[in-house]
Amino acid sequence: MRLTFDEIKKEIKRVFMKYGLSEEKAEICARIHTESTYDGIYSHGTGRVARFADYLQKGWVDAGAEPTLETDAGAIRIYNGNMGPGVLNALYCVEEGMKLAAQYGISMVGIKNTTHWMRGGSYGLHAARKGYIAIMWTNTESVMPPWGAKEGRLGNNPFVMAVPGVDGTEPIMLDMAVSQYSYGKIAMTRLAGKKLPFAGGFDKEGNLTDDPGAIQESRRILPMGYWKGSSFSFMLDILGSLLSNGIGAADLDLVGKGSCGGASQIMILIDPDKISGKEHRDEVLKKALHHLRSAALSEHSNGIFAPGEDFAKFREDHDKNGIFVEDVIWNEILSL
Amino acid sequence: MRLTFDEIKKEIKRVFMKYGLSEEKAEICARIHTESTYDGIYSHGTGRVARFADYLQKGWVDAGAEPTLETDAGAIRIYNGNMGPGVLNALYCVEEGMKLAAQYGISMVGIKNTTHWMRGGSYGLHAARKGYIAIMWTNTESVMPPWGAKEGRLGNNPFVMAVPGVDGTEPIMLDMAVSQYSYGKIAMTRLAGKKLPFAGGFDKEGNLTDDPGAIQESRRILPMGYWKGSSFSFMLDILGSLLSNGIGAADLDLVGKGSCGGASQIMILIDPDKISGKEHRDEVLKKALHHLRSAALSEHSNGIFAPGEDFAKFREDHDKNGIFVEDVIWNEILSL
Numbered sequence: 001m002r003l004t005f006d007e008i009k010k011e012i013k014r015v016f017m018k019y020g021l022s023e024e025k026a027e028i029c030a031r032i033h034t035e036s037t038y039d040g041i042y043s044h045g046t047g048r049v050a051r052f053a054d055y056l057q058k059g060w061v062d063a064g065a066e067p068t069l070e071t072d073a074g075a076i077r078i079y080n081g082n083m084g085p086g087v088l089n090a091l092y093c094v095e096e097g098m099k100l101a102a103q104y105g106i107s108m109v110g111i112k113n114t115t116h117w118m119r120g121g122s123y124g125l126h127a128a129r130k131g132y133i134a135i136m137w138t139n140t141e142s143v144m145p146p147w148g149a150k151e152g153r154l155g156n157n158p159f160v161m162a163v164p165g166v167d168g169t170e171p172i173m174l175d176m177a178v179s180q181y182s183y184g185k186i187a188m189t190r191l192a193g194k195k196l197p198f199a200g201g202f203d204k205e206g207n208l209t210d211d212p213g214a215i216q217e218s219r220r221i222l223p224m225g226y227w228k229g230s231s232f233s234f235m236l237d238i239l240g241s242l243l244s245n246g247i248g249a250a251d252l253d254l255v256g257k258g259s260c261g262g263a264s265q266i267m268i269l270i271d272p273d274k275i276s277g278k279e280h281r282d283e284v285l286k287k288a289l290h291h292l293r294s295a296a297l298s299e300h301s302n303g304i305f306a307p308g309e310d311f312a313k314f315r316e317d318h319d320k321n322g323i324f325v326e327d328v329i330w331n332e333i334l335s336l
Numbered sequence: 337m338r339l340t341f342d343e344i345k346k347e348i349k350r351v352f353m354k355y356g357l358s359e360e361k362a363e364i365c366a367r368i369h370t371e372s373t374y375d376g377i378y379s380h381g382t383g384r385v386a387r388f389a390d391y392l393q394k395g396w397v398d399a400g401a402e403p404t405l406e407t408d409a410g411a412i413r414i415y416n417g418n419m420g421p422g423v424l425n426a427l428y429c430v431e432e433g434m435k436l437a438a439q440y441g442i443s444m445v446g447i448k449n450t451t452h453w454m455r456g457g458s459y460g461l462h463a464a465r466k467g468y469i470a471i472m473w474t475n476t477e478s479v480m481p482p483w484g485a486k487e488g489r490l491g492n493n494p495f496v497m498a499v500p501g502v503d504g505t506e507p508i509m510l511d512m513a514v515s516q517y518s519y520g521k522i523a524m525t526r527l528a529g530k531k532l533p534f535a536g537g538f539d540k541e542g543n544l545t546d547d548p549g550a551i552q553e554s555r556r557i558l559p560m561g562y563w564k565g566s567s568f569s570f571m572l573d574i575l576g577s578l579l580s581n582g583i584g585a586a587d588l589d590l591v592g593k594g595s596c597g598g599a600s601q602i603m604i605l606i607d608p609d610k611i612s613g614k615e616h617r618d619e620v621l622k623k624a625l626h627h628l629r630s631a632a633l634s635e636h637s638n639g640i641f642a643p644g645e646d647f648a649k650f651r652e653d654h655d656k657n658g659i660f661v662e663d664v665i666w667n668e669i670l671s672l
Contacts, residue, residue, distance in 0.1 A: 073610040075411050076441035105412035108442040108606060133575065135471075135604075142627075148640045149631035161571040163578065174571045176564050198562060206635030220634075224561025226534060228512050231643040235497040235510045238624050239469065242499065245612045248620065250627035268471075268604065270444060274409040276581045284584065288574050291478075291586035295485035298556075299542030304484045307567040 001330050002322030009034040012049050015336045019056040020063035025088055032087050036119040038323055040314030043184045044119035046329050051258075052085075052116075053336050060257035061085055061115045067092050070245065075104035078245055081114025086260065090117040093267050094127050094134075101132055101269040109267045112246025116260035121175030121308075124162030127269055128171030135268040136160040139240035140260050141252040144179050144221050147230035150206065152219060155249050156182065157236040161307075164272070166285045173308035178233040180222045186212040240264040337666050338658030345370040348385050351672045355392040356399035361424055368423050372455040374659055376650030379520045380455035382665050387594075388421075388452075389672050396593035397421055397451045403428050406581065411440035414581055417450025422596065426453040429603050430463050430470075437468055437605040445603045448582025452596035457511030457644075460498030463605055464507030471604040472496040475576035476596050477588040480515050480557050483566035486542065488555060491585045492518065493572040497643075500608070502621045509644035514569040516558045522548040576600040 013030035017023060029052075037045030055061040065084030069077060077096055081089040093109040100107030117123065117138055127134040140155030156177040163172045181189075181200040189196055190212035199208040201215035201222045208222070215221060223229030241248040246264035247255075255262040272281060293304050318324065345366045352362035365388075373381030391397040401420030405413060413432055417425040429445040436443030453459065453474055463470040476491030492513040499508045517525075517536040525532055526548035535544040537551035537558045544558070551557060559565030577584035582600035583591075591598040608617060629640050654660065 071611060074440040074442075076606075076610055078611060104410040104440055106410075106442055106444040106604070110611070133578065135575075145634070146628055146631055146640050148634055148637040150634040151631040153628050153631045161568075161575065163571070163574060172571070172574065174567045176561075176567070180561055180564075202634070224564045225512075225516055226560075228516075228560045231510045231512070231641075232497075234624070234628060235499070235508070235643055238499060238508065238621060239497065241620050241624070242469065242608055242617055243606065243611060245616075248624045248627075250623045268442070270412075270579065272578055274412055275407060275414055275446070275579060280581075281578055284577050285574060287586045288570070288577070288584050291584075292482055292489050292570060295482055295487040295489045298481070298484055298486040298538070301484040304482050305567075307571055 001325050001327050003325055003330070004322060005034055005038060008037060008046065008323060008325065011333055012046070015049060015053055015333060016056075018336065019053045021056070021085065022064075025063075025085065028091065029085060029087050032091075032118060032122050034323075036122060037325065038315060038318050039121075039311040041119050041121070042324070042326070042329075043182070046325050046333065048118055050332050050336060055115070055258050055261075058258075060261050067111060067114075075100050075107045077107075077109050079109065079111040081111045083113060083115055083257070083262070086115040086117040087122070089114045090123050090265055091126065093265065094123045094269070097267045097269040098127060098130060098132050101271045105274040106268065106270045108243065109269075110244030110246070110264065112241075112244040112264045113262055114265060115263070116258070117265060119175070120158040120160045121162075121173055123267065124160040124173045124175060125171055128162040128164045128173065131164050131271075131273070133164070133270040133272050134160065134162040136266065137236050137240065138260065138265045139237045139248055139252065139263050142249045143183070144223055144233065146234070147223065147227040150202070150218075150220055153249065154223070154230065154233040155237055155252075157233050157240070159236060163285070166282045166289070170311070171308060172285065172306055175308075176224070178224055178229045178236065180224045180229070183216070183221065186215050186221070190216060240266055337661050337663050339661055339666070340658060341370055341374060344373060344382065344659060344661065347669055348382070351385060351389055351669060352392075354672065355389045357392070357421065361399075361421065364427065365421060365423050368427075368454060368458050370659075372458060373661065374651060374654050375457075375647040377455050377457070378660070378662070378665075379518070382661050382669065384454055386668050386672060391451070391594050391597075394594075396597050403447060403450075411436050411443045413443075413445050415445065415447040417447045419449060419451055419593070419598070422451040422453040422599075423458070425450045426459050426601055427462065429601065430459045430605070433603045433605040434463060434466060434468050437607045441610040442604065442606045444579065445605075446580030446582070446600060448577075448580040448600045449598055450601060451599070452594070453601060455511070456494040456496045457498075457509055459603065460496040460509045460511060461507055464498040464500045464509065467500050467607070467609070469500070469606040469608050470496065470498040472602065473572050473576065474596065474601045475573045475584055475588065475599050478585045479519070480559060480569065482570070483559065483563040486538070486554075486556055489585065490559070490566060490569040491573055491588070493569050493576070495572060499621070502618045502625070506647070507644060508621065508642055511644075512560070514560055514565045514572065516560045516565070519552070519557065522551050522557070526552060576602055
C-alpha cells in the first residue's frame with residue numbers, strides 16, 4: 001500500500017490519542033513514527049505502532065508522564081523518564097542537550113527509567129539537522145549471548161553518531177544495533193524462505209549459521225565482529241547505567257514492562273561551531289565522501305554508501321510513489 | 337625471553353634518548369611502551385620501539401615538539417600536536433581533559449597534527465585509574481576497503497571506552513580497532529602456518545577468506561560486522577577531523593610521515609562523581625559483571641571475559657615469570 005505522509009501520521013495520531021496521549025504528544029509521536037517509515041525504517045515506524053499502543057494500554061508506558069530533572073552539574077544533566085513515552089523523553093533530552101552544548105561546547109544528557117525510543121536515528125537526525133554533532137545510545141534488556149556463552153546477557157544497545165550534512169543536505173549518520181542482525185531481520189528472512197547474507201548467530205549445537213530458523217530457535221544471535229561487538233555492547237550497557245544513574249540489562253530483564261521498559265539513554269552533543277566554521281567543515285566532509293566513493297567497487301558490490309545515504313533511495317521512492325506500508329501493518333493500525 | 341619491568345623500560349628509554357627525546361620524555365614514553373608489554377599488548381609495546389625510533393630519525397616525529405592550544409571554548413579544547421611524540425601529546429590531552437571534566441562534568445579534547453599514540457588503551461587506563469570515564473579514538477590513514485569496495489579508503493580507527501574498576505581494581509576497558517583483525521595479527525597467523533579463527537578479509541577474487549596470506553596479498557581486510565564496521569570507521573574518521581579541526585584519512589594518506597603521521601585524536605572525559613557515588617557505581621558494575629558471567633558457557637568457550645579482563649592473565653604471568661619479550665624484538669632494541 002502507498003500512502004501520503006499526512007495520511008499515515010493522521011491515522012497513527014488517532015491511535016495514540018485513543019490509547020491516552022494528549023493531542024500534542026500524539027502529534028509528535030506520530031510524526032516520529034511516520035518519519036522513520038518515510039526513511040525506510042519500517043520496523044521502527046509503522047511497524048511499532050501496535051506494540052506502543054499495547055504498552056500504553058498495559059500501563060507499561062505512562063502516557064502522561066514527563067521527564068524530571070535529577071542532576072544538574074555543569075554540562076551534564078540527568079533526568080528521570082518516569083516511564084513516559086520514550087520518543088517524547090528522548091526528544092526532550094536532545095533539546096536540553098543542544099542548549100547545554102551551545103553554552104559549553106559539549107554536553108551530556110542521561111535519562112533513566114525511560115521507555116523504548118523507537119528508532120535511535122530519530123534523535124541523531126534531529127540534532128544534526130539543527131547543526132549539532134551527536135553520539136547517543138540506549139541500553140536494552142538481554143537479547144544476545146556474550147562471546148563464549150550461549151545464554152543472552154547483553155543488549156543490542158543501538159548506537160548513533162550523526163553529523164550535519166554538507167551544504168544543508170541530510171545528516172551523515174550511523175544508527176546501528178550491536179548485534180549483526182536484529183531478531184526482526186532474522187524473522188523476515190525466514191518468512192521469505194531465505195538465508196542471511198552472512199552468519200548471524202549460532203544454532204543449538206553451537207555452530208555458526210546463516211539459517212534464520214536455527215537462530216530463532218537457539219536465541220543465540222551474533223554480536224557484530226564476534227568478541228568485539230560483545231565487549232562493545234557490555235560497555236554501552238554499563239556506560240548507559242552509570243552515566244544516567246539508571247539500571248542495566250541485569251535489572252532491565254526484571255522490570256517486566258516490555259522491550260526497553262526502564263532503559264537508559266545517553267546523549268552527547270557537541271556544537272561544531274565552537275571548533276571551526278561551517279564552510280571548512282563542509283570541505284572536510286566533501287573530501288572524506290569523495291575519498292570513500294573513489295574506491296574501485298568490489299566484485300559483488302551494490303555500491304559504496306556513506307552512513308545514512310541509504311535513506312535517500314527510500315525517500316526518493318516514497319516521494320514519487322507514496323510511502324510504502326505493508327497491508328497487514330496498515331490494517332492493524334486501522335483496527336486499533 | 338623474560339625480563340623485569342625496569343629492565344625493559346631502561347633499555348627503551350636509552351633508545352628513545354639516543355634518538356632525540358629528553359630524559360624526562362624518554363622516561364614517560366618508555367613507561368607507556370613497557371606497560372603495554374606488561375598487559376600483553378606486545379605489538380604496541382616492545383613491538384613498536386624500533387619503528388618509533390625510525391620515525392624520530394627520519395624526522396617524521398618531532399622529538400622536541402609540544403602541543404599548542406588552538407581553541408579554548410568552555411568544556412572543549414583543541415590542540416595542535418605539532419607532530420610531536422603521539423604518546424606525550426595524548427597523555428597531555430588526557431590530563432587537560434580530566435581537569436575540564438572535573439570542572440564541567442564532561443569535556444572534549446581534540447588534538448590534530450599529532451603522531452601515533454601507540455596503544456589507545458594507555459589513555460583509557462590512565463583516565464579510568466584516576467576515576468574518569470573515557471571515550472576516545474584516533475583516526476588513521478586508509479588501510480581497509482569500505483563495504484562494497486576493494487580499495488582501502490578507511491582507517492582502522494582504534495576506539496576506546498574505559499570505566500574505573502570496582503573497588504579500586506583495574507578499569508573495565510574496551511580498546512578495539514574497527515577492522516576484524518589487524519595486519520599484525522594476520523601476519524603473525526600466517527607465520528604460524530595457521531588460519532584465522534573467522535574470515536578476516538577478501539582474497540583477490542573477492543571471496544571472504546580466513547587465509548591470512550590471501551588477505552596480505554589483496555590488502556582487503558574486513559571491517560568488524562561487515563557494513564556496520566565500515567560505517568563506524570567512516571564516522572570515527574570524520575568526527576576525528578571535525579572535532580579536532582584536523583585532517584582525515586583522505587589527507588593522512590598524503591602526509592607521508594608513517595602510520596598515523598598527522599592524525600587526530602578525540603578524548604571525551606566524564607567525571608562520574610557528578611552523577612552518582614562511587615559505592616553505588618561499584619554496585620551497578622558488580623551486578624553487570626555478575627550478570628555477564630552467569631551465562632552458561634558455549635560449546636567451545638574459553639570463558640566469558642569482561643572488557644579488559646584478558647589483561648589480567650598476562651599481568652599475572654608476567655608478575656610470576658617476568659615480562660615476555662620475543663628474542664628477536666629484544667635483540668633489535670639492544671641493537672638500536
